[in-house]
Amino acid sequence: MIDHQMVSEALAEQLLHEYRTGASFFFSSPERTILAKGVFAAVPEEDGSGLEHLSQRAAAVLRDAEQSGRKRPIIVGAVPFDNAKPAQLTVPDEVWCAGPLVFEQSVQKHSQQGMAYDIQPVPEPEAYIRGVERGLAGIAAGDYSKIVLSRSLRLTSPEKIDIGRLLQNLAQHNTNGYTFAVDLPERAKEESHSARTLIGASPELLVSRTGFRVSANPLAGSRPRSDDPVEDQRRADELLASAKDRHEHAVVVQAVAAALKPFCRKLNVPAEPSLISTETMWHLSTEINGELTDLSISSLELAAALHPTPAVCGTPTDKARAAIKEIEPFDRGFFTGMVGWCDSVGDGEWVVTIRCAEAEDHALRLFAGAGIVAGSRPEDELAETSAKFRTMLLAMGLNNE
Template structure:
């Protein structure tokens, strides 16, 4: 049976199975699956203070040129970094295939890789992260900073090559309600030469989507690790929904997202209270914010740039939070807490927040996780939240609750 004659469910799975690192872009949302191949054109993406603000115009120009050059359905796909310190990675692919949502036979277990030994380097170390959270809390006590998101990374190296297609499939199968993605990144040059890299992950959070005049954003803020015990798990969910600290953290994010979207929307509906969503590892407070655009020329990427970075991944006020992140975090986030997705020539598109992710090359992975720090945060609880968020990637790697460290 050819791909064209496949049933929708089979076609979506076929697209996932057809992914090839180095030549494909993969993006699966709860409603559709997308696989692209090749590069028709590359969006020029400089670095600097205005780099992100210039992206929508640059993408629109490249899409227009691609259409004039005879491309049937030009779409820009790729990833936007946390800030302008590294260039965005956006291309117009040669071909694009779309299907409905991925659906898996629940009777088929997630693939478990053979036990692997990794050399693991946490950056920062757990005790240093606790110190960073305490430092952020002191900044809040001393000034107008209301929230800052502090992140950690894990560098894992193995002697055997990483099976990237299988990792992507495991992520998709374990996170069917999220946004599973794989994006080629520029090669990383080091003493061993240029190493191809891929950004891969399964984000639970939609930054923004646009379909015609309809706009949707679904920020998440306020989280708690899940429990294997069903009764305890439900108690944790109920506690999160009633937590003053987490409700405050969520409100900061929702207010900022609504404020950013209002200038672009004729109408905007903001829930009065958050609801609960879950992943296999965490409960989250969630609000679905919907609206109708004032101007159809405003693209999904323009909306994404207007929102990015939200307080869910940076903090509030944004400038103060960004400065605190630069002072406290001992690494460059790169594409982590950026956005990943697509935008077509009409302006429609979807952009997910780049979390629950890793940068992967042939023998190593760099995983990321963060937690929102607000007044009332406890350093040990924030550390535990990052550990829970690491598990999305670790479990997809077949590593369960942790990793076997080879010193």
């Protein structure tokens, strides 16, 4: 008798090992594991339209794929933080799907030990603190009530980055989240071309759709984990009791619920947040569930309506986004965008692109952000970003920034 669960688990791990940089899309969630290869068609860009018509363009490409004989084709890829920038969405040539990844406790977590990195913070920590102070001044002036400010680390090595190994490490370290690797457009480098990969392990589900069922899991309010179990529990309890963090979380939940409500006949929004944890962080979490009014509403359409949430941008969105462009000294690219998939019937999963990096040859650019509200302390927000970097750093065999 075949144990189908064991077969599915083995296939999921096989898909992870068969990922190849520059030729694949990989996505794992608590529900499934997807490996896609090649490009059958790309969702075309449309200058100046932002996300307004993205789901319609994607649906048209999926219809064309079906008419070409593809059975239930899917769109895979990523959407950047800035709605004015082009998305990277394609219909793959080949797709394999299995159940969720399951790792035995005894599985060895490999790292790229021995690799030396030069680490350059952008901005420097002192400059980030000054940026947070500018954000707080904007809040005090009434320009916005919340702003999310991020920083990056650029890591370079004499050796080429092993993206496949890094992806496996991320998946093994973050078994309850969403692990992904997405090919990005090549960036011309003098006479050669350099492949880029968006890679990460996000804890945050932006939205998923299965038939009429819709789910979202906004996270806001965080504390770093501690290796000391007593201290770790103290931090968790403090986060759950924190009025500041609960207010920050409530703002995000209200925004997500308001964006989903027009699409749903039923929407269940818990009155109180709960706690979830990753290997490196505690988060306040709210699981929102709803029932669609119409099956013509795809997961990508829902994701576009939600993006960006106050958890990665701020509120009001337009004013926070404008201030982010003034304060942050770099382009976020796909960081704090969304990554995932949507099939031809509209089902799909989209996660918030956090705990991630852009990898290119011998370099990685890591990102981390923190939500700034009235009462935030710049030094605490700096510490929070340092803790969030650890998801990627641990997968690289590095314990500290």
